[in-house]
Amino acid sequence: MNAVSKWYGAFKVLNEISLEIQKGERVVVCGPSGSGKSTLIRCINRLEEHQKGDIYVKGIELNDSVKNIAAIRSSLGMVFQSFNLFPHLTVLENLTIGPTLVRHMKRKDAEERAMHFLRKVRIPEQAHKYPLQLSGGQQQRVAIARSLCMEPEIMLFDEPTSALDPEMIKEVLDTMIELAESGMTMIVVTHEMGFARTVADNVILMADGNIVERAEPEEFFFNPKHERTRTFLDQILKH
Amino acid sequence: MATSEILEHPAELPPVLASGPWRWMRRHFFSSIGQTLLTIVVAAIAIRTLWFLLHWAVLDAVWVAADPQVCRDAGGACWAVIVEKHRPILFGMYPYDQHWRLVLMIVIYLATVIASLTPACWKRSLLIPMWIASVTAIAVLMFGGVLGLPYVPTSEWGGLPLTIILFTGSVLFGMPIAVLLALGRRAPLPVARGLSVVFIESLRGVPLITILFVAVNIFPLFLPAGMEVNKLLRITLSIAVFFACYQAEVIRGGLQAIPRGQYEAAASLNMTYWQTTRRIILPQALRICLPAMTNHIIAAMKNTSFVIIIGLFDILTATTAVMQDPLWRQFYIEAYLFVALVYLVFGLALSMYARRVESWVAVGRI
Ligand SMILES: Nc1ncnc2c1ncn2[C@@H]1O[C@H](COP(=O)(O)OP(=O)(O)O)[C@@H](O)[C@H]1O
Ligand SMILES: [Mg+2]
Numbered sequence: 001m002n003a004v005s006k007w008y009g010a011f012k013v014l015n016e017i018s019l020e021i022q023k024g025e026r027v028v029v030c031g032p033s034g035s036g037k038s039t040l041i042r043c044i045n046r047l048e049e050h051q052k053g054d055i056y057v058k059g060i061e062l063n064d065s066v067k068n069i070a071a072i073r074s075s076l077g078m079v080f081q082s083f084n085l086f087p088h089l090t091v092l093e094n095l096t097i098g099p100t101l102v103r104h105m106k107r108k109d110a111e112e113r114a115m116h117f118l119r120k121v122r123i124p125e126q127a128h129k130y131p132l133q134l135s136g137g138q139q140q141r142v143a144i145a146r147s148l149c150m151e152p153e154i155m156l157f158d159e160p161t162s163a164l165d166p167e168m169i170k171e172v173l174d175t176m177i178e179l180a181e182s183g184m185t186m187i188v189v190t191h192e193m194g195f196a197r198t199v200a201d202n203v204i205l206m207a208d209g210n211i212v213e214r215a216e217p218e219e220f221f222f223n224p225k226h227e228r229t230r231t232f233l234d235q236i237l238k239h
Numbered sequence: 240m241a242t243s244e245i246l247e248h249p250a251e252l253p254p255v256l257a258s259g260p261w262r263w264m265r266r267h268f269f270s271s272i273g274q275t276l277l278t279i280v281v282a283a284i285a286i287r288t289l290w291f292l293l294h295w296a297v298l299d300a301v302w303v304a305a306d307p308q309v310c311r312d313a314g315g316a317c318w319a320v321i322v323e324k325h326r327p328i329l330f331g332m333y334p335y336d337q338h339w340r341l342v343l344m345i346v347i348y349l350a351t352v353i354a355s356l357t358p359a360c361w362k363r364s365l366l367i368p369m370w371i372a373s374v375t376a377i378a379v380l381m382f383g384g385v386l387g388l389p390y391v392p393t394s395e396w397g398g399l400p401l402t403i404i405l406f407t408g409s410v411l412f413g414m415p416i417a418v419l420l421a422l423g424r425r426a427p428l429p430v431a432r433g434l435s436v437v438f439i440e441s442l443r444g445v446p447l448i449t450i451l452f453v454a455v456n457i458f459p460l461f462l463p464a465g466m467e468v469n470k471l472l473r474i475t476l477s478i479a480v481f482f483a484c485y486q487a488e489v490i491r492g493g494l495q496a497i498p499r500g501q502y503e504a505a506a507s508l509n510m511t512y513w514q515t516t517r518r519i520i521l522p523q524a525l526r527i528c529l530p531a532m533t534n535h536i537i538a539a540m541k542n543t544s545f546v547i548i549i550g551l552f553d554i555l556t557a558t559t560a561v562m563q564d565p566l567w568r569q570f571y572i573e574a575y576l577f578v579a580l581v582y583l584v585f586g587l588a589l590s591m592y593a594r595r596v597e598s599w600v601a602v603g604r605i
Contacts, residue, residue, distance in 0.1 A: 047507070
């Protein structure tokens with residue numbers, strides 16, 4: 001990602017962001033609300049369009065080409081703050097709709113794969129329920145499983161735990177930690193500093209559309225270079 | 240200590256309100272002087288009306304009579320007119336000795352529709368062959384000209400079968416058009432948006448009668464010489480398009496209720512626009528606007544009666560024609576009540592079914 005900028009109207013959300021992430025790397029993005037974290041990761045899979053600069057995913061340029069967008073999206077999985085499960089489909093159907101419709105997998109194979117990932121996120125017994133019958137934490141784990149069913153190489157998380165009650169945050173974070181241990185490339189927007197410290201290779205602080213600091217967790221938390229990082233850490237660690 | 244105090248305190252029960260029919264009546268009908276007066280006046284009117292209706296419709300009514308003079312002497316309702324005229328009312332000008340074909344058609348139609356509305360039958364492998372078979376059978380029965388059945392042109396069709404064909408045809412053609420128009424209005428392409436808006440707004444602003452008139456009298460002028468589109472088909476399509484314009488606005492409301500996150504989740508799974516629309520967005524949107532859609536479907540059923548102005552004999556027009564008979568014409572109220580009953584049965588069935596579907600949606604059965 002090179003010198004990427006984006007505006008909403010006259011408001012510049014991303015200011016010449018340059019960022020490189022290696023395969024297998026796990027990056028946590030944090031920063032105050034409105035700093036452009038969501039916009040940044042949503043630009044990576046074209047839920048938002050960047051207006052300047054270049055984005056390459058696995059060497060493919062992200063531009064207007066429908067083919068490129070499809071190729072890039074097929075290697076990306078995305079988990080949203082509000083889960084965005086399909087409420088009219090059962091959990092199992094939520095997981096199989098992508099593989100059957102987009103990947104033209106056979107229903108039976110897709111269901112086997114779905115059950116495999118439901119076991120991974122530890123809710124295989126909920127397969128035939130509807131999303132709204134599950135707790136928030138369970139729904140978010142279904143959402144993670146839904147992404148995994150598409151066999152992505154990179155997972156994007158946009159504040160996956162901030163809509164959850166405290167007791168459910170842990171079960172989702174545990175799932176994410178396991179995913180990290182399996183070697184998945186991950187870009188995670190979160191304020192869970194514990195997660196950042198144990199899992200991340202790199203922590204990024206964003207403010208006002210800029211990357212203020214990027215450092216390894218050790219450095220980031222105990223020896224931050226920027227004043228801005230220090231005040232941000234003070235603020236969130238107080239709570 | 241505080242806790243034990245609370246625990247020892249006997250649980251307070253809600254006061255038991257005195258009940259029973261008298262109290263209920265007093266509370267709802269006689270709670271004040273004004274209300275008491277109102278209750279008495281309304282009751283008096285209701286009793287008088289019911290008394291009159293009972294006499295007219297039952298006690299003084301004539302049920303069977305070959306001669307209308309019997310009715311005139313009795314002074315009550317003349318249900319005999321329906322016994323006498325039900326066949327031309329229900330079947331219009333269709334050849335009298337061929338009416339059995341229409342009875343069979345209605346039976347096939349009802350069986351097909353009832354099966355299609357049963358969730359257990361919602362399989363493409365069942366529904367598609369079933370509809371092809373039914374439509375073929377109904378076409379053979381209605382037209383004839385094969386299997387030794389005499390040919391009957393559409394100009395002689397009439398009555399209930401015609402109403403059924405107009406209604407079913409306009410809903411079956413109209414729903415897909417409505418969905419396309421609703422999608423078009425929110426489409427990413429400005430051209431599709433513009434076309435849909437112009438189409439919907441211009442047709443919604445015009446009375447159905449005008450559209451039917453154009454379809455019957457003006458549209459043929461634009462066709463190349465010698466080419467003809469069946470009048471019944473033109474009428475069905477006109478009602479369908481009119482229906483679709485209203486239904487499109489209802490569906491658009493449903494589409495607007497779908498949160499953006501649903502589109503984004505589908506996009507991140509790499510689903511295409513049509514995959515997203517068909518599998519994610521429409522199923523949710525249509526469930527949301529089901530009650531409002533039912534409204535327009537029932538209205539479409541009643542709109543079929545507008546074909547009176549272009550000389551098709553649907554059940555209502557057929558009745559008007561039948562009641563020109565000078566011997567029986569003074570009993571037109573009974574005849575129209577009969578037609579109203581037929582509409583009511585279909586309309587009630589539709590709205591009861593719609594309510595059932597809503598409850599299925601509510602419990603997540605469909
Ligand atoms: N669709 C949009 N239209 C206009 N402004 C937006 C839109 N989405 C986000 N913004 C603005 O862009 C800024 C960055 O938003 P976002 O990336 O969601 O921040 P974060 O995720 O860091 O809280 C915010 O000030 C927000 O108000
Ligand atoms: Mg955000």
